[in-house]
Amino acid sequence: MMPEIGRRRWAIAEGYIPSESSFDDPALVSHETACILNAGDREARVEITLYFADRDSAGPYRVRVPPRRTLHLRFNDLEDPEPVPRDTDYASVIEADVPIVVQHSRLDSRKSEVALLTTMAYSES
């Protein structure tokens, strides 16, 4: 049995939360997500740092993912140490103390239909 899978250091170079949405349903509000999978038997302590074009980085934001659980973390919901600015280019580095898998996705509902994008993040062991 080998439940752990993944790596400890991940990066997402694309980041942008539109301030506009065509819908009130939380599932359809424009949002960006870091989907984090912790398939192992130990809790993952995760730190997220945000990088911008013309100001200092923000963070670390700290979250925990229990063993054998996934956390689909909305960047929209990050508040501590500061909220993520809307309509602003950013990037992120995500580091954990155990192997995790990180996938990036965005739902954009600025117009009356939704647009989606996703990619596996870049990883290093």
Added chain:
Amino acid sequence: MMPEIGRRRWAIAEGYIPSESSFDDPALVSHETACILNAGDREARVEITLYFADRDSAGPYRVRVPPRRTLHLRFNDLEDPEPVPRDTDYASVIEADVPIVVQHSRLDSRKSEVALLTTMAYSES
């Protein structure tokens, strides 16, 4: 000749099947797919485990992919040991006894146009 390609352990951190669809055509119903390619000469026995935010994992779901075939497996169709809940965040680990390639995609037709996303899954040998 070297027909095999791929790895034995794959993970998809993003997972979400919308319960709503704007169309009845099965091709256009909201769905999530794990596209599995077995380019080798041996049958692939594949086990899928699903991870959630706040409950224990589900599975393993078992499928077989014949040699030199592809299986575009809809998570919507998984029934044994239990169906995949709709409108629920999940993640998956996909393991095979021979090298395979796994790509994740979703068609979302909650609104009257379709939105698509895809990414190659994360892999380890």
Added chain:
Amino acid sequence: MMPEIGRRRWAIAEGYIPSESSFDDPALVSHETACILNAGDREARVEITLYFADRDSAGPYRVRVPPRRTLHLRFNDLEDPEPVPRDTDYASVIEADVPIVVQHSRLDSRKSEVALLTTMAYSES
């Protein structure tokens, strides 16, 4: 100077060409593309094999990519040894005699708006 970049074996597990399109403009007809970059100084001889769910594989399809050129190859245009069936799940393995980079994309215009997906293909050296 080190212009070559890439690997010799690539796989795309997802493949599906919708038979329907809402537009006649060739740029907006539903299509699937393997974008191939040959950044090196030698011509790339490329062979593509297609895999299906319930029939034998097709190919090899043969194309050449000149040195320092890109070829955005539409699967829709493959004719020899046989056309790619529409509305049919398939997967592909792409092999070259020099390093190349392969990215998969689809434009789906079954409805009156376009949907897009892309991913870097899976690669082995």
Added chain:
Amino acid sequence: MMPEIGRRRWAIAEGYIPSESSFDDPALVSHETACILNAGDREARVEITLYFADRDSAGPYRVRVPPRRTLHLRFNDLEDPEPVPRDTDYASVIEADVPIVVQHSRLDSRKSEVALLTTMAYSES
């Protein structure tokens, strides 16, 4: 502390800037972006070369990304040594003198809704 993450050589095989857009808002004009993250402590000097189907390559285009910053570079804005042709297939190689992370995305607004795609670029150390 180990702030650097990434690799020095990246490639994006897909490239296409639609000349049409349904909106004047710069955020919604059809565009292609190379999102570059420089999480390290040294400025990144980046060179971009573009490859085409039937003409010689263009570039290098030169940009700098300050330490601990991200640059979401629109291919639409590249002017020196020459602008990027619209409605034309291209590919790109992105090289830096320090480790960076590169993600490719496109917003397509030829129709009245937006379509999005993204993928992590292919990398070599």
